[in-house]
Amino acid sequence: MRDFEEYIVFKDLIEEHILDFLPETDPKSSALYEAMKYSLKSSGKRIRPALLLAACEFSGGEAKEALPYACAIEYIHTYSLIHDDLPGMDDDELRRGLPTNHMVYGEGLAILAGDGLLTTAFETMNRDMLIYFDDPVKLKRRVRASNEISKGAGCRGMVAGQAADIEATGKSIAGGLLDYIHLNKTAALIVAAVKAGAFIGGAPKELLTPLENYAENIGLAFQIADDILDVTGDENETGKKKGADKVREKPTYPSLYGLKPSRERLDELTGNAIETLAPFYDNAEFFIKMAQNLVKRTR
């Protein structure tokens, strides 16, 4: 992922506020908070929250207004990585070049840090709704945003994809199932981020479908790029062990179709994503650059 100006602005905003919505620290739970903060601060790409803020601005809102939801979606993404790395799942020791959460805090706290982050995401969104009790229009936008995020994160979204991924590991599967896995495991939360931002920004109806299509295309592209990086990437840049998917017998695009067709599919999806926003090109620079950069990313 190469940085570009608008992305840096959003990324910095998220880095600055990522811990703001955690509940007050009680010293009796300091280990839990440390575990939660450890994974939150470990320099993720912040793609989902940046997309959420951009979608809010694109739809006519102010990015700052959407900050609680942007952080909430990063809490959800972060919890999913902590749980994914657990010995009972992918059993990873390294993430973004650092020891994974359970390697540092132990399995029990890592499970709870994930649970805590997931719950805090919804607590953050709920608390924000309370602020808008005198503004029914804005209150409803927030309820819609939270609803979208809960769907994208849940068991007809991300969790469904992860479960199907586990079930498929070590098996030879069909392309349809691989798409189901990728669409749910990765694209669903990216779609939710974009839609939630659009709702908070007060997007008119005609913006929602193009944005959703854009997000689904880059979400799928993002996972294919990830699969390709597992084969071709530089461990120093990805911060993960190379070839881990193959060792684990994970179903991936390159394993099912080969590298070249995977790269072609990636280009095609990126093209589709950009094409979708054609009627809005004057205003969609962030989204176009984001799509182009996801193809070229090295980490």
Add this chain to the structure above:
Amino acid sequence: MRDFEEYIVFKDLIEEHILDFLPETDPKSSALYEAMKYSLKSSGKRIRPALLLAACEFSGGEAKEALPYACAIEYIHTYSLIHDDLPGMDDDELRRGLPTNHMVYGEGLAILAGDGLLTTAFETMNRDMLIYFDDPVKLKRRVRASNEISKGAGCRGMVAGQAADIEATGKSIAGGLLDYIHLNKTAALIVAAVKAGAFIGGAPKELLTPLENYAENIGLAFQIADDILDVTGDENETGKKKGADKVREKPTYPSLYGLKPSRERLDELTGNAIETLAPFYDNAEFFIKMAQNLVKRTR
């Protein structure tokens, strides 16, 4: 827990609808749904959702209106049990007399079934809010209820208590910390259940504090009764291995204060809980019976 008429009515309502709010089944995620349903159906006492429905009626609402929130809180309670039983936490093989979730579905799916249930709880509440977009008063009641549940379940509530519990295991701790653990691990979600029900029922302000005090007292009493049952209970009734807390060196009331003082504290808390509702005795029969029964429970 002995059954009584009002409790049976609520419990039956929950048993009938407990699966109603799960997302539509996609065959590609059937293993995930099976794992979620397995733990949801395994005959829990349904105390939290029953309290939620009762609090809604007590506050002037109809119990049926609060059903999505009652099921949501049972989803949250159920996820917490699944994660609690994992090898990385309590490593339990038996729950309510049946093999625990990970013993049946494996660790990976058990983690995801928990994550799925937690997310579905918020999805259920969010979806219910959408129904009340034309009724701002009822919409706000629901936002408050969901907010209360997110606080009670999160990292200044249940998750905080579980983390402190893990940290304290095997150590000699002070009574203050044990109370912190019990109040958060167990009482916080019971308090949230009662407050959420009260919000949905439209409780006037003067009802909220007594209900909250009642719930905190029975919540603490419930955990102490649980600790005592671990020492004195009948495995056939509790469905758990006797003496497991001691083997695990868990901090408990009996281990810190002895059995007799624990029983006295249990009686005292039950008395306090009932006393709190004295001004409302004409209308509080459910809550009084519930408190009395928690003392006498054998499972």
